[in-house]
Amino acid sequence: MSPRTKKQNEVLRSVAREKIMAAALELFGTKGYKATSIHDIAKRAGVSKGLVYHYFSGKEDLVIKMVEGLMQKNAHVLDLVSDKNPKTMLGNIFTLFFRELRENFHNYYLLYNMSHEINGVDFVHAIAVQKMNKQLELFIQLLGDIGWEDPVGDARLLLATLDGIGRQYLVFQQDYPMDEIEKTLFNKYCKP
């Protein structure tokens, strides 16, 4: 009955949605939420402004959906880094963290750095808080297992350190000596 097959439509839909969300991720991540216009996003995605509103109910909805998408991609990250040895596991976490930072720092920006800019989108903020707390718990346990003196305090510092590394990388970019930072971090936390 249908002029285009349902499957055809589904493909069209998901392709367009994906293009829009990728463009949004890149632009929001680069210029920030307020400074990125729907026009920008549509142009970068190679679609019309109208189509953005066909798939998302508005700018705010677009950020939310995008963040949700990011979260889903990251949902099974723990499985990748899991290891019996806490030092190895911490090392895996670091490795993953630096890779993410290097390869997709827009994601990093979005999930961690943009929340303050999206007024009223408490959702994004809530996600950031939740994620942070999960990581904190994990760090407390790992540092405790490794035998650090004050696992809670040290875990908090470690979390802040990683956060700060991310932030500084965003600011300094190619000028930031990330390889060396990474090594230092491994020496400090993961040397057997």
Next chain:
Amino acid sequence: MSPRTKKQNEVLRSVAREKIMAAALELFGTKGYKATSIHDIAKRAGVSKGLVYHYFSGKEDLVIKMVEGLMQKNAHVLDLVSDKNPKTMLGNIFTLFFRELRENFHNYYLLYNMSHEINGVDFVHAIAVQKMNKQLELFIQLLGDIGWEDPVGDARLLLATLDGIGRQYLVFQQDYPMDEIEKTLFNKYCKP
């Protein structure tokens, strides 16, 4: 009592100019650059929109001048924390850092977190880089004097840690256990 340069005198000459810059600092720091309008600033400063353009050539100029002003205020900070004992000096820096964060986190936000939002204002970015490098050098020397193994790497990590603490405080605000973080930091770096 410090001798004032011509520029400083100029800056202080007009009460209205100061009021505008104070309002700008507060609003930019709270809502961000894009989300703050000249109208907002003028209203908060209790002056007309026109006067803002009398003192500043535009919104961008206003941010720049404001950041310059902040820098000048912070120019002599080192005199306040200086101490023969490197651990004491580091402790002084921490104390000052946490006080600034608690009392004027708008400033913190502006100098560190807003640069990405001001498109094309490389100036702000440059200032952030410059300041960061100065701090890094200081930390390297202090940690070296204290006797840390890898002063350069450790200084970088410390800088990132402080940065991360600031960022997390901005995000979590009252939920962030800053007092405990502060104690942990002192224990780690300043215990005699």
Next chain:
Amino acid sequence: MSPRTKKQNEVLRSVAREKIMAAALELFGTKGYKATSIHDIAKRAGVSKGLVYHYFSGKEDLVIKMVEGLMQKNAHVLDLVSDKNPKTMLGNIFTLFFRELRENFHNYYLLYNMSHEINGVDFVHAIAVQKMNKQLELFIQLLGDIGWEDPVGDARLLLATLDGIGRQYLVFQQDYPMDEIEKTLFNKYCKP
């Protein structure tokens, strides 16, 4: 049983077309022309937007066709109210008028009140004028037969009165004492 013209047959041929027109009538009549979107109409009719454009060349065409449909339905109304006794016939007209108003005031709205909203659709206006003139002639004859002094002037007033009743009912709706108005009207024009 009335013989159907070709046009009527065409109109009735497609169920979807009828559903669209019914939805359009209801929505245009409730929310107005401008405030009703094709999307609304398609959704209410349970069809796709595309189909609306399959049957009608555009929004304007849809209104026109819809009004034409209403006119056709009303074309044989006179047969229903006809009576040898002018007072009885006038009473029949009143009864029909009030019933229509109560049951289908969307139609009333469409035929009488929406014409100004459809810019450039002189067609709708023309229909309203034509219908009004027909009614006027009928009233002149009836009031003349009954024996009113100035049938032309009185017919005009009566027409205006009915029109005003309709408009006031549209505005006040449940607050409008239509039953009493109806009685008063009968007392004035139809008492034997």
Next chain:
Amino acid sequence: MSPRTKKQNEVLRSVAREKIMAAALELFGTKGYKATSIHDIAKRAGVSKGLVYHYFSGKEDLVIKMVEGLMQKNAHVLDLVSDKNPKTMLGNIFTLFFRELRENFHNYYLLYNMSHEINGVDFVHAIAVQKMNKQLELFIQLLGDIGWEDPVGDARLLLATLDGIGRQYLVFQQDYPMDEIEKTLFNKYCKP
């Protein structure tokens, strides 16, 4: 102190406001609320779009302010038509009504006919109802004084008649024989 005198500014303000409101009245009254854009209004008023928002907080506010303005102009109408003799007074009311209709039928449209189009602006509807009720009371008393049999019912009919005359004039405009209608009305209600 002020560059332009306060008085100068006041004049500027009220002139611009007046121009905008006059344009709005004309366009809303002609094309309806939805079909009239702020762009249209600004152009007709000879000002920029921005200025409309300088004086009114939005389209809805503009209608409301405009209706309020109309109400104020009409506030002292009763003083103009008052008379000891009820038939004379009724005649005065008619005269005024027809003059208003002929000279400012936009006002008429706005106050009576547009209320259904402004969704959510209950204010306009409330004004229409209130005004109508006041007129009804006045008519009841006058017709009672004159000696009509059923003053309440007759007053309601009279109100509807006037309303219908207005509506028909809006629809037919130059084709509507208003002079004759006026005469008929006088003959019916005001002949000594």
Next chain:
DNA sequence: GATGAATGAGGGTTCATTCAT
């Protein structure tokens, strides 16, 4: 130095309409 009236570019959003299938 100071005001605020005035402008216009651009942002978010809606919606009539087209078109491939």
Next chain:
DNA sequence: AATGAATGAACCCTCATTCAT
């Protein structure tokens, strides 16, 4: 006959900026 993805013009509104005084 029928769908719904896609477009773009136009809408309401905000805001940096100019300018007369």
